[in-house]
Amino acid sequence: MSRVAPLATDIILQAQNVSKRFGGIQAVDNASLQVGRGKITGVIGPNGSGKSTMFNLITGLEKPDSGQIIYKGKNIAGKPSHIVNRMGMGRTFQLTRLFGTMTVLENMTVVTKENFGGAEALARELLANLGLSRLSNEYASNLSYGQQKLVEFLRLSMIESDLILLDEPFAGVNPVMEKKLLEQIDAWIIEGKTILLTDHEMAIMMELCESIFVFDYGSVIAHGTPAEVREDRRVMEAYFGS
């Protein structure tokens, strides 16, 4: 069987030999990964292995010490997050970042451009789609953790994003909310968006992701299909230390 190299245009994001050190800690160590357009790509690895730092480097919250981050054909390494956002990249955080003293509706509309008159209508529609209309005027600080995660998800639909990074969206979320988050991920993929996801819920990661990159001590120690990484000896060692 001949192997056909993927077309360059199929790759929306490519991190190449990216490194980031914090004091004495090499948080990301010469890591490379590729994200196919329209796909769900996963990042897994033990706590402290550099997953969130990699997301911060990609989204412009941190500057890499070295390496390239090619997004839509441009090197965005070191570009500030507002520039990267404007290029169509959105994200959620491991700990949600809603404005507690704003209502759900306000949290959703505040991220849109000032001149976007349809923002409130769109926000109401998105909330209604997931059966959350009753939360519209609730202060974000009054929401359950899972509800906050969901609102953070919906807020991403308020802006035009092509690539969405989700940092541990399922952590601490009950099964009902988890189902809603999964529905939203499905909807994004149907809309043609691309997703880069990290989570500790292995069953979900294996089910959702087309390819997975495994981090350990800041390095990518394995990548491949879920079946391939599951069988990888280095992955077993990183997780179970055997």
Ligand SMILES: Nc1ncnc2c1ncn2[C@@H]1O[C@H](COP(=O)(O)OP(=O)(O)O)[C@@H](O)[C@H]1O
């Ligand atoms: N801003 C920071 N300052 C210092 N150390 C950091 C900072 N961010 C992350 N680290 C360290 O970098 C390493 C990787 O962290 P992180 O990327 O959060 O890992 P993960 O998301 O895989 O749990 C950890 O040792 C963490 O303590």
Ligand SMILES: [Mg+2]
């Ligand atoms: Mg993390």
